[in-house]
Amino acid sequence: MSKLSVDRSQLDAALLSFVAAFVDTCGFVGLYGLFTAHVTGNFVLMGAELIHHQGELLGKLLSFPVFILAVAATTLAAHALRRRGKDRLAPALWLQCALLLVAMALPAWVGTPTGAGQTSALWIGVVLVAAMGIQNALMRLELASLPPTTVMTGNVTQVTIDLMTRWRDDAIADGQPDERKAAGARLRKMWLPLLTFLLGAAGGAAGYGVVGFWCLAVPAVVCGWLACRLRSAPA
Numbered sequence: 601m602s603k604l605s606v607d608r609s610q611l612d613a614a615l616l617s618f619v620a621a622f623v624d625t626c627g628f629v630g631l632y633g634l635f636t637a638h639v640t641g642n643f644v645l646m647g648a649e650l651i652h653h654q655g656e657l658l659g660k661l662l663s664f665p666v667f668i669l670a671v672a673a674t675t676l677a678a679h680a681l682r683r684r685g686k687d688r689l690a691p692a693l694w695l696q697c698a699l700l701l702v703a704m705a706l707p708a709w710v711g712t713p714t715g716a717g718q719t720s721a722l723w724i725g726v727v728l729v730a731a732m733g734i735q736n737a738l739m740r741l742e743l744a745s746l747p748p749t750t751v752m753t754g755n756v757t758q759v760t761i762d763l764m765t766r767w768r769d770d771a772i773a774d775g776q777p778d779e780r781k782a783a784g785a786r787l788r789k790m791w792l793p794l795l796t797f798l799l800g801a802a803g804g805a806a807g808y809g810v811v812g813f814w815c816l817a818v819p820a821v822v823c824g825w826l827a828c829r830l831r832s833a834p835a
Contacts, residue, residue: 608829609746610792615826616749617793619819620735621800623700624750626808626815627728632716634659636728637735637750639667656717663729670733678741692738693827697820699731704816712812724813747790752797755790762787 620637627636635641642660649657674692681688706724707713713721736750747755762783800819807815 610789612743612826612830613746613749613789614792614796615822616735616739616743616746617752618796618800618803619822620732620750621797622804622807622819623728623732623816625801625804626813627725627804629805629808630813631659631713631721631725631728632656634663634716634721634725636663636725637732639663639729639732656715659716659722659725662722662726666726666729667733667736670730671737674734674737675741678737687831689738689742690827690831692734692742693823693830696731696734697823697827699727699734700816700820700823703727703731704813704820707813747793749793749797752794755794758786759790759794762790 624635624637627634633645635645642663646657646660649660678688678692681691703724706727707720710720710723711718713724715721732750739746739749765783766780766787803818804815807818
């Protein structure tokens with residue numbers, strides 16, 4: 601399988617973070633409150649809707665089995681490709697790219713959703729959740745050395761801890777230079793994905809506001825570019 605080169609791994613994580621935030625925000629806005637990358641966030645939304653009796657639950661309920669099926673299928677495909685000695689990253693990224701393009705074009709056939717419970721919203725939501733399920737699986741299966749790209753809570757926590765370690769290494773790291781050095785290395789690894797996640801969230805919201813779901817062409821192109829680069833990277 602193609603290996604991520606050390607000097608480009610930060611860029612890979614940053615681009616995937618951008619994709620996740622862009623898709624999640626675009627989906628949340630365009631599908632009336634559906635998380636497509638951070639699907640566990642839908643638990644909170646379902647709880648709120650049960651109390652306030654607002655919104656639709658079907659799309660959020662569907663997101664969980666669809667996400668699980670996408671992760672399971674990606675896992676099985678990755679294991680099959682591994683046994684054959686085939687590349688695993690590029691095909692998965694190409695499939696993610698294709699699903700994003702399908703979601704982008706779907707409104708032309710099923711209509712642009714005007715509510716969370718509409719059939720068009722369900723179809724687009726299913727496709728987007730499947731696409732992001734692939735990315736979530738890839739981060740665990742093939743890119744475990746990179747920071748998480750679909751949820752930033754853990755990254756923000758780690759960055760805060762490392763900043764405090766660098767700032768007050770005598771109190772937090774007991775003056776151990778190795779711990780302070782490790783904290784610095786993690787900060788260098790995580791700051792760019794955090795920044796691009798923020799940019800992706802802004803881009804997803806702005807893009808949907810301007811061109812609707814056609815803005816999904818942006819993360820699709822990023823996935824396609826990554827697939828090409830990782831496929832041609834030296835083993």
